[in-house]
Each structure stands twice: as structure tokens, then as C-alpha cells.
Amino acid sequence: SPTNxxxxxxxxxxxxxxxxxxxxxxxxxxxxxxxxxxxxxxxxYAYTNFIVNAGIxxxxxxxxAGDTITITGGGFTAGGxxxxxxxxxxxxxxxxxxxxxxxxxxxxxxxxxxITIPAAARGNHLIxxxxxxxxTNTPGKTFAVTPNxxxxxxxxxxxxxxxxxxxxxxxxxx
Numbered sequence: 001s002p003t004n005x006x007x008x009x010x011x012x013x014x015x016x017x018x019x020x021x022x023x024x025x026x027x028x029x030x031x032x033x034x035x036x037x038x039x040x041x042x043x044x045y046a047y048t049n050f051i052v053n054a055g056i057x058x059x060x061x062x063x064x065a066g067d068t069i070t071i072t073g074g075g076f077t078a079g080g081x082x083x084x085x086x087x088x089x090x091x092x093x094x095x096x097x098x099x100x101x102x103x104x105x106x107x108x109x110x111x112x113x114x115i116t117i118p119a120a121a122r123g124n125h126l127i128x129x130x131x132x133x134x135x136t137n138t139p140g141k142t143f144a145v146t147p148n149x150x151x152x153x154x155x156x157x158x159x160x161x162x163x164x165x166x167x168x169x170x171x172x173x174x
Contacts, residue, residue, distance in 0.1 A: 007035075027107035030054045030075040030134065054109075056129045058141050064148035065119045065167045074110040077133035078103035082111050085128045086118055089137055095127075120145045121171035 007023035018037075030052050038045035056073035063069065076082050079102040084095045095118070101110045111129070126140025147168040156162060 025052060027074045027110045028052055029078050029109035054131050054138050056138055056141055061142060062144040063117055064146055065117050067117045068114050070114050072112045073129055076100040076109045076131045078108040080133040083130040083132060084115055087125050089128055089130055119167055122147055122168050
């Protein structure tokens, strides 16, 4: 018998059917979970299984090298390590390691952290989360690096020397 929180509610028609309902997968660990549909006034119910996969969301999908963005996600091993990578799962591209929420948390297996976008050529790059315990990688989330320049100093008299530094442009171009 189902005992978890209500994710959606519907009313049936004269044939006992209800229209399509949408719900957001709640924060939980990656595994198979039962999804129940139960009549509120009786013990009649039906269920099927749903497989929760680990996944992440980026606070923004575009920016410059050096920008700080927030990564949130769920479906990771509760209390386990999650490694965040830029472009590929390789030790040279490791951005950060965080610990997913414990099983006693209200959001088991969830993460929330910030990362700094590393120096990279202009264009699309992937941010990938790896559940160290299950050795499972999330599908990469695309982050588009855009060009940026800085000046040093930012002001001066006519004829003074200014250093300009750039990043996020196309690779190996003038």
C-alpha cells in the first residue's frame, strides 16, 4: 500500500480514467521507485516502477571563464562523493568533489554547490557529474563559453600603456 507524498491529483471520468497528470520527480536516490495511483476514498490502487537517474541542473548555461555558477542535482548515492568535471571525465578536468546529502536528509542524494568556469575556448562545453560509488556519469549539461577581456589599468591619460587580456575566444586564431 502506498504511503509517500502526493505528487499529483486527478479526478476520474465516467469510465474510471483520468487525464494525463504531470509531476516532478522528487529528490531521492538513483534506483527503481514505485509510482502509485490510489483512490483517496478507498484502498484501491495501481502502481508501476520508475527508474530515477542521477542528474544536474546549471544556474546558467552561458558565461565567461572565471564566472561562478551553481550546480544542483539529485539521484546520487546518499552520502556518497560526486565529482564534477569540465568537458570529459578525466583527472585533469576535475572541478570539484562534493558529498551528496545523506539518507536521513529530506533530500537524500541531492547536491548543491558552486563551481568556477575554467579557461576554455569559445563555444559549447560539457559539465558532467560522476557518482563515485556507482561509477555512473550524468549526461553532460552544455555550458557555452563566451569571450571576455580585461584591461589593466582601467583608466589612464592619452599615451599611457594599457595591458589587455582576453579569454573565451576561438582556439588558435588571430
